[in-house]
Amino acid sequence: MTQYKIAVVVGSLRRDSLNRKLATAIAKLAPPTFSFHQVEIGDLPLYNQDDDGNQAPAVKRLKAEISGSQGLLFVTAEYNRSMPGVLKNAIDHASRPYGHNAWAGKPAGVIGISVGSLGTAMAQQHLRNVLAYLDVPTLGQPEAFVQAKADLFTASGDAGDGIKAFLQGWMDKYVAWVTRLAV
DSSP states (O other), X not given: OOOEEEEEEESOOOTTOHXXXXXXXXXXXXXXXXXXXXXXXXXXXXXXXXXXXXXXXXXXXXXXXXXXXXXXXXXXXXXXXXXXXXXXXXXXXXXXXXXXXXXXXXXXXXXXXXXSTTTTHHHHHHHHHHHHHTTOOXXXXXXXXXXXXXXXXXXXXXXXXXXXXXXXXXXXXXXXXXXXXXX
């Protein structure tokens, strides 16, 4: 039985992040052959090309975690109609120096939650554009722009009844995507 290690990148640093809650809840819907690990991105320095030859320990750790995974899950907030800067910073670090892109070839899923009615549609679109350039095959359907509402999560952090079936359907497609494309 093949095991799939999934690196989860949450594009929010907030202590009580809805996207971190979503990442935790959706991981519980995967089969036991999938394990999810949320990678730390809050300790990364701002990307500076001058540092490519001597990357910080946090950058090396991030790249190793990405390289050691068979798939990626991006769970992101939306700030000012785009992805958060902390997420873009992490993407830039792990894709550099040129020719040493840790993201390349890793099948990915993109999902997010927001209090706005559009969920995280714009952030996800911008993220998908960047991932396409970085050679990250990204699940196209179903899209998941989750609007935060009451009872979305249970007290134990599971998906609530109002969203569980939708998230399970999304996870089933994601699992099939990773299973088909992971090397």
